[in-house]
Amino acid sequence: MTELLAVALITVLAVVSPGADFAMIVRNSYLYGRTTGLVAAAGVAAGVLVHVTYTMLGVGLLIASSTTLFTVIKLAGACYLVYIGVRTFLARADLDVDLGSRPGLSRLGALRTGFLTNALNPKTTLFVVSTFTQVVGPDTGLWQQAGYGLFMSLAHLGWFGLVALFFSHSHLRTAMLRRQKVLNRTIGSVLVGLGVTLGLAR
Helix, strand or coil: HHHHHHHHHHHHHHHHCCCCCHHHHHHHHHHHHHHHHHHHHHHHHHHHHHHHHHCCCHHHHHHCCCCHHHHHHHHHHHHHHHHHHHHHHHCCCCCCCCHHCCCCCCCHHHHEEEEEEHHCCCHHHHHHHHHHHHHHCCCHHHHHHHHEEEEEHHHHHHHHHHHHHCCCCCHHHHHCCCCCHHHHHHHHHHHHHHHHHHHHHH
């Protein structure tokens, strides 16, 4: 029970901590609507399962012990965040705030964006690996570990689903779209800043 509570507490604190996933979900939700935001949240949850899977297979320990391998993953994630950030910053603001006439992002595109943002995020790598190595003991069964991993994924889906629902609300979307040039630059700058920070962090 102590192990379960520790995993739950660490997961909740990690999920609600603002970061690249949060910025990306906000961006997709207010620009493209509720469905796109929710699909992107599902992509984030799927990305968490990637981290859980390789950690359970033992690759997580290799990443934790290999500076070179972790650096490669960290730089790949940093470059992706900078890429998304620059695209968001330079995006042309559409002055038409009619929510029904806005071009959308395909569901596959939203799923891919959410998945890659999380799967390439070294912060999630550290979160999952450290949780399993510090909290999960050698006597913890495989199915129990899988349950912890599923909980981590569902916690991300639940939280970012709520974020998507909040920022895709019609009144809030309309207000945000009227200021989308400033918001695009703000969110773009945040993503670029996160990417650069993660890339330079030791």
